[in-house]
Amino acid sequence: xxxxxxAAPEQFDRVIADIRERWGDIDxxxxxxxxxxxxxxxxxxxxxxxxxxxxxxASLIQLTDKLLPGMRSRGWGRIITTTSxxxxxxxxxxxxxxxLRMSLLGWSKTLASEVAGDGVTVNxxxxxxxxxxxxxxxxxxxxxxxxxxxxxxxxxxxxxxPAGRYGEPQExxxxxxxLASQPASYITGAVIRVDGGLIGAI
Numbered sequence: 001x002x003x004x005x006x007a008a009p010e011q012f013d014r015v016i017a018d019i020r021e022r023w024g025d026i027d028x029x030x031x032x033x034x035x036x037x038x039x040x041x042x043x044x045x046x047x048x049x050x051x052x053x054x055x056x057x058a059s060l061i062q063l064t065d066k067l068l069p070g071m072r073s074r075g076w077g078r079i080i081t082t083t084s085x086x087x088x089x090x091x092x093x094x095x096x097x098x099x100l101r102m103s104l105l106g107w108s109k110t111l112a113s114e115v116a117g118d119g120v121t122v123n124x125x126x127x128x129x130x131x132x133x134x135x136x137x138x139x140x141x142x143x144x145x146x147x148x149x150x151x152x153x154x155x156x157x158x159x160x161x162p163a164g165r166y167g168e169p170q171e172x173x174x175x176x177x178x179l180a181s182q183p184a185s186y187i188t189g190a191v192i193r194v195d196g197g198l199i200g201a202i
Contacts, residue, residue: 006033006059012066017024025074026067026190028180031081031098031104036132041095049096056100068115077120078180081108085128087191090134095174112189121188123179129157131166163196177185 003111005100005174009113038054064079071077085091086098087105105124112122129135140158142152175194178184 004063006063006149007055008061008114009062010121011121016066022090023131024068027071027074027076028078028085029064029080030176031079032065033082035059035084035138036094036100038093038138039096040093041099044095055104056096057107060104063074064111068120072115072118075119076117077115077163078184079111079120079122080125080176081123082125082127082176085126085193085195086128087124088193088201092115109189113126116188119185121127121185123177123187123189124191125172125176125179126191126193126195126199127172128193128198129161129166130172130194134138134165163198163199165196165198167194 005011016026024119033056036056039048047140055179058082068077068079081103081104083104084094084097086094087102090098108122115122136150139153142148143150143153146153154166172194175192179187179192
């Protein structure tokens with residue numbers, strides 16, 4: 001894997017060239033942007049919306065556009081985009097994430113139909129509560145708002161998950177690895193949940 005700063009799209013060409021020089025052609029892209037700050041749906045400054053859209057949406061599309069021609073010409077490629085459970089059941093207080101990540105679903109589904117004939121699959125992954133720094137940060141912020149402790153918030157959250165626990169990053173990564181594999185070549189335009197049963201919607 002190779003990390004790339006999505007807030008610096010001017011570096012994309014250089015980094016892509018470095019990767020190709022060291023590893024060869026790029027056939028698999030996992031889009032995974034950081035989460036935006038908590039924000040209400042009403043009253044969030046327009047500049048914040050624009051800045052977060054640039055990093056969370058526009059940069060992912062721009063990066064994908066740079067790599068897709070090569071994938072299509074070689075007849076094989078994988079585009080996997082991580083979103084959030086908020087794209088199915090909006091999370092209170094996370095309006096930026098809910099709205100902007102939802103736009104990635106529409107883009108991914110449209111793109112999937114455009115490139116499927118060239119051997120490129122495009123899928124979206126929807127994580128539930130995965131034990132990451134981001135989830136720990138959100139638990140801590142919620143604890144502050146509720147005058148509670150981060151552990152109490154986490155325990156309440158775990159109780160809402162049918163699996164009874166947070167997912168491990170390795171479990172999430174294993175699903176991404178499968179979607180990137182040849183056996184997953186007939187899965188495209190899909191939204192794959194990795195949530196321990198958290199999301200109640202069908």
